[in-house]
Amino acid sequence: MERPTPSAPVLVTGGTGTLGQAVVAELAARGLPARVMSRTAAPGVTGRVVGDLASGAGLDAAVAGVRAVIHCASDPRHAKQVDVDGTGLLLTALQRSAPEAHLVLVSIVGCDANPLGYYRRKHETELLVRGSPAPSTLVRATQFHELVATVSRVLTLGPLGLAVRGLRFQPCDPAWVAAHLVRVALGPPLPARLDLAGPEALSLAQALRLTARAAGHRAPRVVTVPGWGRVWRGFAAGSNLPGPDAVTGGSTYAAWLAHRD
Known part of the structure; x- marks a missing residue:
């Protein structure tokens, strides 16, 4: 089995998602070859390989010869099958076909501190990777700006906005996170977890108003309600x-709203 070389590709799982696309763009900007794994073939797309985390099909071929894997793939609706079990299958494929490749697992800040089912699965995936022999680094990120914008639009109903009392975000720009992920992937595994977050925290009420103004609407009158349930x-x-x-670091939420397409 050949050792990976500096010219070997970096595999990006979930490479067609929000973060994955940013990672692929960052690799291209650095002149580094990317191998993008997806469940279906995409004729004419350079570097695309077929691999299915849910079944394990194609994983050995996807990881063969790579220098690193930036594992962005995730499925909140099927987190046990894709995030946990799928990562286990990916680890097995790495042991067989690329045992020296550096695995960078993308996770979520605070996933071990909230009972949300998806977060519990993400933390379970973290423990699975940490307990494996694969050279690995765990990188957690806060919510992306896109998620805060989506939540804000859902909770704004005309002139009114609904906010949970005390709920705050410190959202980050996927492009900024991608730059960190590529830097980490190209180096040796980090002994400690790396947490990434945007430059400032804002309340949900602030996010509602910023989102509305960026869309050309009047800021809603925000009605605050207490949090319900453990989540x-x-x-x-x-x-x-x-x-x-x-x-x-990275852009603030307001700056991201002002510059998005």
Whole structure:
């Protein structure tokens, strides 16, 4: 089995998603070859390979000869099958076909501090990777700007907006996260987890107003309600916010709104 060389490709799982596309763009900007894994073939797309995390089909071929894997693939609706079991299948394929490749697992800040089912699966995936012999680095990120915008639009009904009391975000730009992921993937595994977050925290009420104004609408009158259930109370208590050791940067939410297409 040949050792990966500096010219070997970097495999990006979930390479057609929001973060994955940013990672592929970052690799291209650095002049590095990317191999994008998807479940179906895409004729004419350079570097695209077929691989299915849910079944394990094609994973050995997808990882063969790569220098690193940036594992962005995730499915909130089927997290046990794709995130947990699929990552297990990916680890097995790496052991067989590319045992020296550096695996960078993308996870979520605070996934071990909130009872949301998807978060529990993400933390389970983290433990699976940490317990494997694969050279690996765990990178957690806060919510992306796109998610905050989606939540804000859903919770704005004409002149009114609905906000959970205490709920705050410190969202980040996927392109900024992608740059960190590529940098980490090209180096040796980090001994400690890397947490990434945007440059500032904002309340849900602030996000509602910023989102409305960016769309050319009047800021809604925000009605605040208490968090209900363990999940929302956890978020309201700040379980999704970064700790003091997190690396912060990238664009603010307001700047991202102003410059998006």
